[in-house]
Every structure is written in structure tokens, then in C-alpha cells.
Amino acid sequence: MSDVWQKKKGLKYAIKEMRNLENALLVFAGKGQLREEVKRQADKVMRETGKKIVFLGAKTHEELKKIYASADLFVMPSITAKDGDKEGFGLVILEAFASGLPIVASRSGGITDIVKDGVNGFLVEEKDVSGMAEQIDRLLKDEEIYNKMQIEAKKSAQQYDYRQIAARYARFLKLI
Numbered sequence: 001m002s003d004v005w006q007k008k009k010g011l012k013y014a015i016k017e018m019r020n021l022e023n024a025l026l027v028f029a030g031k032g033q034l035r036e037e038v039k040r041q042a043d044k045v046m047r048e049t050g051k052k053i054v055f056l057g058a059k060t061h062e063e064l065k066k067i068y069a070s071a072d073l074f075v076m077p078s079i080t081a082k083d084g085d086k087e088g089f090g091l092v093i094l095e096a097f098a099s100g101l102p103i104v105a106s107r108s109g110g111i112t113d114i115v116k117d118g119v120n121g122f123l124v125e126e127k128d129v130s131g132m133a134e135q136i137d138r139l140l141k142d143e144e145i146y147n148k149m150q151i152e153a154k155k156s157a158q159q160y161d162y163r164q165i166a167a168r169y170a171r172f173l174k175l176i
Contacts, residue, residue, distance in 0.1 A: 008085045010077035010106060011038045013129055017077070018051040020133035026051070026075075029067055031058040068099035073139055076105035079126045087111050097157035102149035104135045120152040 011028070015038070018026055028038070035055070042053040059067065068074070074096035078087040086109030093103055093114050103121030105111045106128075117123040122135035139146050158164060 007034070007081040008078055008087055008109075010079040010108075010126070012041055013077040013079070013106075013127055013132065014075055015042050015045050015053065016129045017075070017133045017136065018045055018053060019049055020130060021051075021136060024051065024136070026053045027056060027067065027071070028054070029056045029059045029064060064095065065099070068096055068101060071096075071099070071101055073136065074101045074103050075132070075136065076103060076111060077127075077132055078106045078108040078111060080108060090114055094157050094160050097153040100150040100154050102139055102146060102153055104132055104139065106132075114156065116152075116156075120149055120156045 011034070014026060018024060026042075039055055042055070045051055046053055056067070074093070076087075076090065076093065080086050087106075089110040090105075093105070093111065096103060097114075097120065103115050105115050105121060105123055106126045107123045108126050112123065115121040115123055122139070124131040124135060139149070
């Protein structure tokens with residue numbers, strides 16, 4: 001499992017969002033060098049607000065499937081790091097989509113190649129805590145939008161299924 005506790009992941013913005021959300025539970029899964037720093041920030045927010053933030057640590061692929069299945073949505077508040085590092089192609093987004101989870105994410109790096117704003121999720125500007133919280137709240141309160149995005153999320157995941165990609169390559173190779 002890769003280091004999910006990188007600066008470009010923008011995890012501190014997910015924690016800040018919690019101040020603006022009611023009845024939300026934020027769950028982090030993964031390992032990495034910034035975990036303790038992020039955990040300290042989360043502890044402070046929990047003390048001040050009573051919000052719930054859980055750190056699960058590293059999980060296997062099978063355990064992640066269960067976590068996704070129990071979630072209502074997936075949040076990815078990625079940012080451009082000071083050194084210019086950005087999110088690449090978000091495999092975790094595809095995993096979330098495969099579980100039918102709508103996404104609320106930043107317009108950062110490769111995220112915009114997968115998340116289509118208003119279709120399978122919502123995109124907000126990097127570091128826009130209130131905008132992200134607003135879209136999370138919107139998804140959780142509007143059943144029609146939520147259900148539509150669940151369907152589109154699953155369709156999006158299917159487009160990247162290895163069998164689909166192999167079939168596209170086969171068609172391409174027949175053309176040349």
C-alpha cells in the first residue's frame with residue numbers, strides 16, 4: 001500500500017471540513033509518514049467539536065472493499081504540494097466508484113480525468129473547505145442526486161475494468 005499520508009493528499013482539509021458537517025464520520029485508512037501530524041490535528045478538532053474521526057491504519061484490498069461498502073461517499077481533498085507534486089491517476093477513486101460511492105474531490109492533477117463534476121461526483125477548488133463541505137452536505141441530503149451519482153460512479157469504474165481496456169486495445173490493434 002502506498003503512503004497515503006502525503007502533503008498532496010490534502011488530508012488536513014478533510015479534517016477542517018468536519019467543522020462544517022453535521023452527523024458525519026470521517027474515516028482514514030492507510031499508513032505513512034504524516035499520520036501522526038494529521039492525527040494530532042484530528043484530535044484537536046474532535047476535542048473542540050465532538051466530531052468523530054477514525055484512523056484505521058493500513059488495510060488489505062479485501063478490507064478496503066468492506067470499508068467502501070460501509071461508506072456513503074468518498075472524499076479526496078488533494079492539493080498541489082509546495083514542490084509541485086500533484087495527484088496522479090486516482091486508483092482509489094476507481095475503487096470507490098466500483099463500490100458505487102459518489103466522490104467529492106479537489107480539481108487537482110489526475111482527479112479531473114476520472115471525476116466528472118455533477119455526473120459521478122463533485123469537484124471543488126483545491127483547499128476550498130467550505131465548498132467541499134457544501135457538496136458533501138448536498139450529496140447526503142439530496143437522494144435524487146446521490147442515486148444518480150451512484151449509478152454513474154459504477155459506470156465510471158466499469159470503463160476502467162481490465163476486460164474493457166483489453167477489448168479496446170484489441171479493437172485498436174485490428175485497425176492498424
